[in-house]
């Protein structure tokens with residue numbers, strides 16, 4: 082008998098993939114680090130907190146409830162491992178850890194639906210308590226029912242900027258300002274998205290309008306932000322069209338879009354390609370989600386940022402590919418339907434990327450911390466690049482320790498690549514990508530022996 | 538002083554824990570990060586410069602929220618539920 086397929090991640094992509102495999106008569110193993118299903122967008126609280134689904138998930142409540150319910154209904158037909166980290170993948174075996182205990186599972190077919198995290202660039206003061214990523218600010222509110230401060234500034238670019246600011250406003254928190262790093266003219270490009278995904282677009286416009294109506298200042302073209310405070314955020318300054326701005330606040334939520342969580346694809350041996358849209362290397366895949374490695378599929382934001390609706394479609398499409406490749410009957414018509422939906426959503430993502438652009442010319446001041454784990458400044462990185470003639474990011478890591486810390490470069494590798502590109506005058510793709518290493522996240526010391534064993 | 542403030546779960550059962558020896562109270566459903574930042578300005582001090590840190594991503598990605606228990610065990614505060622009797626230290630993590 083063939084081993085069961087493995088799905089990593091129980092967000093929209095992983096849930097749809099699991100449902101599709103079960104419908105084909107397979108019994109997948111589903112491993113997810115979170116204690117409950119839903120992924121980032123449909124994340125659940127640890128215990129009920131009195132809020133209705135609409136109170137928690139807003140416009141997306143119906144989708145959240147549907148996915149939670151349908152996944153719960155799979156319970157007896159899958160091997161679900163919540164609260165479990167996949168820390169390594171090697172030779173058809175996944176290494177897991179849960180509550181300090183380790184386990185490994187052999188699998189036949191692997192769907193990576195690992196999602197995304199906030200993309201950031203260093204800002205002076207971004208390590209101060211009270212500064213959180215936009216996603217982090219949302220998790221505090223959505224999953225913990227807490228606000229990151231009483232007077233919160235929202236800084237950066239991307240749809241989450243307006244969404245999370247609006248969610249804080251609705252929760253009764255004082256939203257001091259929305260500081261958008263993109264010029265207002267970028268937003269005019271949204272018009273092109275009206276036919277592709279009118280619902281999402283109109284929701285976004287509504288958030289911005291309601292923020293304005295509530296008197297929240299929205300500034301565009303924000304440059305050189307600087308978060309101030311002594312052991313705690315107390316204000317933020319910035320430049321804007323030749324003027325400077327300054328506001329008192331006790332918290333800042335900051336993000337510049339999202340970046341895929343792709344370490345496991347790397348450990349699985351998948352080839353990567355540079356994505357102009359995401360400004361990062363993503364696993365190479367065909368339209369169905371097949372990676373370059375036979376039997377390994379990638380779906381959802383972990384394979385390139387496309388949003389939650391696309392994640393659902395991609396999860397289902399990848400599962401259909403696995404079913405087909407296993408020689409089982411699969412619905413080719415449904416596969417084509419999903420592919421055309423994904424094509425449309427990808428065009429919508431192009432529009433979003435143009436309307437919420439990444440600030441390409443971000444200048445990181447020399448004394449700003451670039452790598453939070455190893456506490457290396459941008460100036461130290463520049464000095465290393467100049468002294469050793471570094472042109473590639475793994476070399477920069479070896480020389481400067483950037484990306485060598487506990488987060489494995491999740492937070493700083495994007496910034497390090499931007500810096501390398503700026504200093505050497507090459508494109509950011511030429512800076513390369515940090516090689517992934519097991520364990521993908523810190524694991525208990527008791528597992529360290531296992532790790533060296535696996536590495537040998 | 539506190540970083541976070543609570544908007545929901547005001548009536549959830551309380552959970553007692555200690556922070557650097559001082560007795561504190563959190564609520565059922567809190568992560569360790571939430572429970573600490575409801576009381577304090579930071580979670581820990583950084584390894585090299587000793588600056589105050591309070592986490593960043595709250596989703597288990599940035600690893601900027603590790604704290605230690607008096608037993609020596611280490612926890613990632615944002616992804617660990619608060620449990621009764623935890624004795625948490627916020628000092629330097631090495």
Ligand SMILES: Cc1cc2nc3c(=O)[nH]c(=O)nc-3n(C[C@H](O)[C@H](O)[C@H](O)COP(=O)(O)OP(=O)(O)OC[C@H]3O[C@@H](n4cnc5c(N)ncnc54)[C@H](O)[C@@H]3O)c2cc1C
Nearest residue numbers: 090092093094114120121167195196216381382388389392
């Ligand atoms: C913090 C945050 C908040 C967001 N909020 C919104 C929002 O409100 N609205 C919106 O439209 N979009 C939001 N997004 C974007 C949204 O995440 C995605 O569009 C959508 O969730 C993608 O679905 P997915 O299934 O690809 O991945 P996700 O939903 O991210 O699910 C991936 C799952 O994989 C798990 N995982 C990853 N690596 C491992 C591993 N090694 N071992 C075990 N499990 C692993 C994760 O824990 C997670 O549960 C948010 C993104 C982030 C990062």
Ligand code: FES
Nearest residue numbers: 592595599600615
């Ligand atoms: S706050 Fe980022 S890992 Fe906990």
